[in-house]
Amino acid sequence: MCAAVILLPNVGQLVRDKGQMKLPSSAKSQVAQVIQDNWGRDQGNTRQVVVVFNNGSSPLTTAQKNRIKQTVSHFKTSKQKYGIKDVTAANDNAATKKQLIxxxxSTELLQLMVDKQQTVKKMKTLITSGAKTQGVKTYVTGSDILNDDFxxxxxxxxxxxxxxxxxxxxxILTLVFRSPITPLVSLLSVGVSFIISLSVVMNLVEKFNFPLSNFTQVFMVVVLFGIGTDYNILLFDQYKEELSREKDVITATRNALRIAGRTILYSGSSVLIGFTALGLANFSVYRSAVGVAVAVAVLLLVLLTLNPFFMWILGRRLFWPTKNFGSGSSSRLWHGISTRAVRHPFIAIALVLVIGVPFLATYHNELNYDTLxxxxxxxPAKKGFKVVQKHFSKGTAEPSTLYIKTNHPLNNEKDLKEIDALTRRLKKIAGVxxxxxxTQPGGSEISSLYVTKQLKTVTNGMKSASSGLNQIGTGLNSANQQLGNANLQQGVTGAKQLASGTATLKSGSQQLSSGATTLANGASALQQGTTTYTSGINTLNNALNTLNSKQSQITTGVGTLNSSVAKLQSGSQQVAAGLAQLQSKVNAATGTGNTAQIQELKSKLGELNSAMAQLEKSTGSTNLPDISGIKTTATALTSSSTKAQNDAQTLQTALTSLASSNSDAATQQKMLNEIFAAIAQTGTALNTQQKAALTTVMSSIAKSNVQQLSGATTAASSLKNDLSALTTAGNSLNTELNQLNALSSQLSQLSNLNQLAASSIQANTASMQALDKLSSAVQGMQQIKSALNGSTGQTGLTSGSQQVASGLSQLSSGTDEMASQLSQYTSGVASVTAGANKLASNSGTLTNGTAQLAAGNQQLAEKQSELTAGLTTVNSGQQTMYNSLQGLVGQMQTLRNGLSTASNGTQKINQGVGSANSYLTGLKNSAASKTYYVPKSVLQGKTYKQSLQAYMxxxxxxxxxxIVLDENPSSESAMNKISTIQDQAQKSLKGTALAGATVAIGGQTSTTHDLQQTASNDFLRTATIMLIGILIALMVITRSVLQPLYILGTLLLAYVMSLSITKLISSAFLGQSMLTWNTPFFGFIMLIALGVDYSIFLMMKYREFGNFTGTPIIRIVRASAVIGTVVISAAVILSGTFAALIPSGVLTLIQVALVVIIGLIILVFAIPTIIPSLIRLTYPLKDKMDDEEKFKETEKKQK
Incomplete structure (x- = not known):
């Protein structure tokens, strides 16, 4: 006893750790649990907890929502403190908001996945403390929490x-034995049995995983105290009877053990066999009742050892203060019932059937599997669960989860399609x-991921493509017509004239170069003369005669100057004529017709580009038109633009050189002005008319040349750049056409039409860019034209050349006049003598000026050669341009042929698009279009990744x-739907890529469904084993075959009637219209195992009386009368023991207690009615008549 107490483990913790219900590993809910435990993402070995935030029936206020957010944030930031692995809140995303509000x-939910390492009690305390939110009703619930509360x-x-x-x-024992000592001894022996057996069972559980459940200890208590007290009553009652006959306590004890002990052993053995048979059950809850068998074994050992000890030690004091030890009293109730039963057996049996059949007929085995x-x-956990069921659907608090497990990843389009098809089929099940x-994380379909929606977009694009193709055909025809009307020959002629004018300009430039050389020679001579003049000035005072001798040189120089000016005048006239011809050619090349044609072609290509953009949105299949003509044209255009670019480069170089030369001419003019000033200082100043004429001519020449050549240089640079861009665009166009030509052989199906459209768009864009460059080139030519013609406020190059010619004419006139004035100059020499000294002092300045003039003239001569070379290059480039444009005329026909072919191709494409659109429209309206399709870009996107993480x-x-059901997840209807869902899932995946997948449904409803299947099947199996075991034991005890059948029939009748009556009482007084799922089983084993005791008591007394009389009727009536008191007392005690379960408040215990109590009451009346009646009907008629006569004689003697 002391060892049992010392070695007793923590019973409560063992029940929590090892006493939970265990379903077979093959059950679908257990398969699903294994998948969940190996889920990954930190969700393995976790339990789900739901925090409920509620504001009654009113919507949550903004302040309450903010406080709830703070609570949620607290849980997310304190995961380690609470053992939380994952948090799912309403505000995480749109899908969770829809599901959790x-x-x-009025109600918001917070789902937590909590580690199982901590106990449920500790976890519940921590989370409840953390979930408290001011101003909001808060509950913490979940299946594990509810189970722990249970x-x-x-x-x-x-x-x-x-x-x-x-x-x-x-x-009760005090009333029965009228002694306080007897109850104490009885309770002591039973209490010792209970403590020892409890210690043994719990140590077996701890060390050997012996079956255990929440009810093991409860039923050990009621069975041990119930039958233990019954056995004690039987033993002590027999002992009391033996004390009335024997004065020796030891002899009385021995006799009591021999008679009552044998009955106790037989009865206890049948109970032991019945509970031991439960060890063969598959269901853990049923198998856990085998612990009662261990308790019964310990009880029998204690009662047959410890009780005799107290009986021997206490003797008659065991019944103190009772002094009457007469024989045991008989039961008038059982005697009267058994007497009437044997007299009228048919009536007795009929009466039993009349009473029992209605209860048998009205009983339906509808059980309640709801833990709540x-x-x-x-x-609180139950309150929170009820709040969820009230404000959400009844199934929201405990949703079911269907798991699909394969040996390959499921995050691919093919498997996702099958998963979505299954999802849509499950939605169609009634009650879901x-x-x-x-594929549907929010519980609804995402329309953009279905072929129906995608085909709608395609067909709309096909319609737009058809319209665009019509526009393309129209644009191509129009472009072809415009090209046909274009007069490119006129442009070729203008280019030829431009080249001719440039040649003329080149000739004039050569003449200008010759004149510049002559001018340089004259300047050199002037420099020498200045030197001599300076020397003469120095000796002026001493040699005026020398000065007179030099007058002839002056006259010669003037003559030479006059001749040079005449030549310069002739050259400038030729330049003017050349510029005039150049201007006419440029005007011809920059006509408005070509520009308008270019703009119109650009506009058509823009329309073509827009149509191709619409075509790109759709798909289809047709043959691409022949584009070889367009490619040939693009190649020629590239070649021509390259040559034109080279010509522009040459022209730019020449014009730049010419501008530089004229800039030097301006410097020369400045020197001449200084010379004029120096001559003026000598006293022989030129007259105003001569000076003005010379100054105007030189200034006009310098200014005009610089301005016009600068503008021409800029225009040539722009022309070069534009032609360079045109070359690049042509190369780009040629490249795109090469790509387009390569793709044309592949784009034979409608699905690749969008690539053709994209390539066409790029090609057209390149063409438009090329046209822009060509337009820019034309504009550059217009700039050259403007430079030649001049603009407002600025003289043109042609006009400037004319001004140069006019100025030279004036200069020639001035030199003539200067020659006529030489005589006056000679007469004025005398007057020069007076200023000779002053002139000598300034002769250094004059020498420097003449040196600069000579240098400038030398540079002018050099630059004139560069100008000539530049004009030669320009002339060559223009000739090349002329040849290119002449070739372009022939290529334009090829381009027109290509446009015509393209127009015919667009018509064929349009026909193909129409056919494809018709087919796709039909497909869109068919059932086949309701197919899930997730593009690869969406599958790999951030949004879809959240869904993959949540559901994979x-x-x-x-x-x-x-899956959320619309009814109580523990109801019979919900469990039936679980079977439907499981079957639907397996059927839907047959013939698909997921055909070999493991499919299992988990959750509370699935667990309850498996519990129902397991419990129902194992109940029948276990009950059969138990009945067979008891039947064999009864055959051994009664030494009969029929009597065990009578006993078991009586017990089964009492069991079914008690279930029916208990159901009525439960509905009327407990508010529960159904019995809990384990009430029938526990009621069965308790009533059958314990009720058989009373039958064994009766039959053992029946056999005992067989030693004194051989009439079965008399023996059964006497046995009933004698044993009736014991059975009624035992039934009262056992009923009271089970009645002690009612205050527990646990529905299962209350209903089991009612079943046992009602069953015992029925047995109290059924045993003395059925068994004597059947025994009466068992024997032959002659024996019955003899028994009847002996029975009457016995009754007379008793009276």
Whole structure:
């Protein structure tokens, strides 16, 4: 006893750790649990907890929502403190918001995945403390929490049961034996049995995983105290009877053990066999009742050893203060019932059937599998669960989860399509409210991921493409017509004239170069003369005669100057004529017709580009038109633009050189002005008319040349750049046409039409850019034209050349006049003498000026050669341009042929697009279009990744589908739907890529469904084994075949009637219209195992009386009368023991107690009615008549 107490483990913790219901590993809910435990993403070995935030029936206010957000944030930031692995809140995304906020906005849920390493009690305490939110009703619930609350309810109920049982047994035994000592001894022996057996069972559980459940300890208490007290009553009653006959206590004890002990052993053996048979059960809850068998074995050992000890030690004091030890009293009730039963056996049996059949007929085995029914309504977890069922659907609090596990990743388009098809099929099952999966995370279809929506977009694009193709055909025809009307020959002629004018300009430039050389020679001579003049000035005072001798040189120089000016005048006239011809050619080349044609062609290509953009949106298949003509044209255009670019480069170089030369001419003019000033200082100043004429001519020449050549240089640079861009565009166009030509052989199907459109768009864009460059080139030519013609406020190059010629004419006139004035100059020499000294002092300046003039003239001569070379290059480039344009005329026909072919091709494409659109429209309206398709870009996107993480395992080999039913998840209807869902899932995946996948549905409803299947099947199996075991034991005890059948028939009748009556009482007084799922089983084993005792008591007394009389009727009536008191007392005690379960508040215990109590009451009346009646009908008629006569004689003697 002391060892049992010392070695007793922590019973409560063992029940929590090893006493939970265990379904077979093959059950679908257990398969699903294994998949969940290996899910990954930190969700393995976790339990789900739901935090409920509620504001009654009113919507949550803004302040309440903010406080809830703070609570949620607290949980997310304190995961380690609470053991949380994952948090799912309403504000995480749109899908969770839809699922976790009630429609009336009064309730919000927070889902937590909590590590199982901590106990449920500790976890519940921590999370409840953290979930408290000011101004909001907060509950923490979940299946594990509800189960833990049930364990606590059972433990508290057990404590009440133990106390009430002890008090009740003490009172009953005191009344039966009229002694306080007897109850104490009985309770002591049973209590010792209980403590020892409890220690043995719990150590077996701890060390060998012996079967255990929440009810093991409870039923050990009621069975041990119930039958233990019954056995004690039987033993002590026999002992009391033996004391009335024997004065020796030891002899009385021995006789009591021989008679009552044998009955106890037989009866206890049948109970032991019945509970031991439960060890063969498959269901853990049923198998856990085998612990009662261990307790019964210990009880029998203690009762047959410890009780005799007290009987021998106490003797008659065991019944103190009773002094009457007469024989045991008989039961008038059982005697009267058995007497009438044997007299009228048919009536007795008929009466039993009349009473029992209605209960048998009205009983339906509808059981309640809802764990909530076991709990008191005041428990917070149950309140929270009820709040969820009220404000959401009844299935929201405990959704079901369908798992699909394969040996390959499921995050691909093919498998996702099958998952979505299954999701849509599950939605069609009656009673299913919402279905959420990886393809429908919010519980509703995403229309953009279905072929129907995608085909609608395609067909709309096809319509636009058809319209665009019509526009393309029209544009191509128009472009072809415009090209046909274009007069490119005129442009070729203008280019030829431009080249001719440039040649003329080149000739004039050569003449200008010759004149510049002559001018340079004259300047050199002037420099020498200045030197001589300076020397003469120095000796002026001494040699005026020398000065006179030099007058002839002056006259010669003037003559030479006059001749040079005449030549310059002739050259400038030739330049003017050449520029005039150049201007006419440029005007011809920059006509408005070509520009208008270019703009119109650009506009048509823009329309073509827009149409191709519409075509790109759709797909189809047709033959691409022949584009070889366009490619040939693009190649020629590239070649021509390259040559034109080279010509522009040459022209730019020449004009730049010419501008530089004229800039030097301006410097020369400045020097001449200084010379004029120096001559003026000598006193022989030129007259105003001569000076003005010379200055105007030189200034006009310099200014005009610089301005016009600068403008021409800029225009040539722009022309070069534009032609360079045109070359680049042509190369780009040629490249795109090469790509387009390569693709044309491949684009034979409508699905690749968009690539053709894209390539066409790029090619057209390049063409438009090329046209822009060509337009820019034309504009450059117009700039050259403007430079030649001049603009407002600025003289043109042609006009400037004319001004040069006019100025030279004036200069010639001035030199003539200067020659006529030489005589006057000679006469004025005398007057020069007076200023000779002053002139000598300034002769250095004059020398420097003449040196600069000579240098400038030398540079002018050099630049004139560069100008000539530049004009030669320009002339060559223009000739090349002329040849290119002449070739372009022939290529334009090729381009027109290509445009015509393209126009015909667009018509064929349009026909193909129309056919494809008709087919796709039909497909869109068919059932085949309702197919899920996720593009690769969407599948790899950030948004879809969230869905994959939420509904697929860490390695993507498993996925889950969350199913919410619209009814109580523990109801019979919900469990039937689980079977339908499981069958539908397996059928839907047959013939698909997921045909070999493991499919299992988990969740509370699935667990309950598996529990129902397992419990129902194992109940029948276990009950059959138990009945067979008891039947064999009864055959051994009664030494009969029929009597065990009579006994078991009586017990089964009492069992079914008690179930029916208990159901009526439960509905009327407990508010529960159904029995809990385990009530029939526990009621069966308790009533059958314990009720058989009373039958064994009767039959053992019947056999005992067989030693004194051989009439079965008399023996059964006497046995009934004698044993009736014991059975009634035992039934009262056992009923009281089970009645002690009612205050526990646990529905299962209450209903089991009612079944046993009602069953015992029925047996009290059924046993003395059925068994004597059947025994009466068992024997032959002659024996019956003899028994009848002996029975009457016995009755007379008794009276």
């Amino acid at each position: 009630s429609k009336d906005k 364990i606590q309810e059972t433990e508290q109920g057990l404590k009440k049961t133990e106390l009430i049982t002890v008090i009740f047994i003490f009172i 029914a076991e709990l008191n309504d005041s428990i 409210k919402t279905v959420a999966s990886v 395992s860490g390695n993507y080999n498993a996925t889950k589908i969350t």
